[in-house]
Amino acid sequence: MAGRTDWLYKLYRSHEQPCFCFGPDLKILWINAAAMKDFPHVAEENELAECFPQFSFTGLFSEDKPTSSSLQINNKLDGQDRLEVLTFPDPKEGSLYVGIYYGSCPFHLASSGNEQGSVKLLSYYIRQRMTSIFNLSELISERLVEREDYESAYHIRDIERNCRSLLKLSYNFNAYYTVSDENAIYQTEVDFHEYFTPLMNQAEMILAATGLSFVFDPDYQNGIVKLDKVLFATALLNVVNISYLYAQEEGHFICRTEFFPDEMLLTMEDNVTDYEAVTTPGILDVVALDATGEPPAMKKMCYDILQKTVELHGGQCIIADNHPGVKILIRMKAKLIDNDFVSDEPVYTSKRRVGGKLGIVDIMLSDVTY
Structure with a gap:
């Protein structure tokens, strides 16, 4: 076990980027360009086939597209230092073509199918696969600690942290949304990386300082799993910031949180968001601005991400x-975990206020009893 974790640890440290992405049953989803150069030798030296029996070496470096549900990696790097990965996750979901770029664009999606559907599917696909890794690494780490193998347990934790970094990439790719005007229908690029990164940093800093984490059992069958607090807070803050920070003086944004023994209820409402714009499927006009000064298409993506993350x-x-505006109700099976490192002092105070109302973070922290 220690040898395998050492090898994974080394791969993850390459170029200070996550190099490996695992799927269910430890299937490998992709490897970055730096790791690819030494991969054949590393795989043979570490007997990768025995470590991961589900991984197929057939056609690993072939340029032919796979014809079945499998993974193929194209090792042809062009001038943009691009690593192409072809994934066919499930015939029912449809196929994906994913390009991973190491340059100006951190994660780029291209698809021959519906662009909007592919964006949602790819994001969901990555998050779904990473959730299984979190659960697996948690279990392995606990067993290693019980055996007093602390070094291997540390390596597993490091892998988990890098998986979390990869999970964030599910929001950090450039997506394409359909735009329409009077004369044409065309594709426009939406830069997720620029838009979401500040919110991620904000959410991570706030929640890390509080030490809060949510634990819930969604169906009482699969045991207790951890809700990724960074993802949840990011999705939440994304919606909140649009309504809250861009609201006019005469507008309002209200947030209420309630914590029960095994459930969290969060209600948000404003009177500026165009309900039809954020809930109507189909072609979206990203040129026009709504009352908040934001493109409805951008806002719709924010609501979509929040819904998908919660679901x-x-x-x-x-x-x-909300006649006018939008009202959001989030209900989750959840409970707060006690943390000895949580400070009794306030860790965050909102600097932005609209109509004298507190921000979402102030409200959430004020409702929590340490």
Whole structure:
């Protein structure tokens, strides 16, 4: 076990980027360009086939597209230092073509199918696979600690941290949304990396300082799993910032949180968001601005991500017409975990206020009893 974790640890440290992405049953989803150069030798030296029997070496470096549900990696690097990965996750979901770039674009999606559907599918696909890794690494680490193999346990934790970094990439790719005007329908690029990174940093800093984490059992069958607090807070803050920070003085944004013994209920509402714009499927006009000064298409993506994140973790997210504005109800099976490192001092105070109301983080922290 120690030898395998040492090898994985070394791969993850290459170029200070996550080099490996695992899927269910330890299937390998992709390897970055730096790791690819030495991969054949490393695989043979570490008997990768025995470590990961589900991994197929057939056609690993072939340029032919796979014809079945499998993974193929194209080792042809062009001037942009691009590593192409072909994935066919499930015939029911449809196929994906993913390009991973190491340059100006950190993660780029291209698809021959519906662009909007592919964006959602890829994001969901990555998060779903990474959730299984978190659960697996948690279990392995606990067993290693019981055996007093602390070094291997540390390596497993390091892998988990890098998987979390990869998980964030599910939001950090450039997506394409359909734009329409009076004369044409075309594709426009939406830079997820630029838009979400500040919110991720904010959410991570705030929640890391509080030491809070949510634990819930979505169906009482698969045991207790951890809700990724960075993802949840990011999705939440993303919606909140649009309504809250861009609201007019006469507008309002209200947030209420309630914690029960095994459930969290969060309600948000404003009177500026165009309900039809964020809930109507189909072609979106990203040129026009709504009352908040944001493109409806961008706002729709924010709501989509919030809904998917909540639903992925077994919760319920309802978006309703507030006449005017939008009302969001989030209900999740959850409980707060006690943390000895949580300070009694306030860790964050909102600097932005609209109509004298507190921000989402102030409200969440004020509702928590340490």
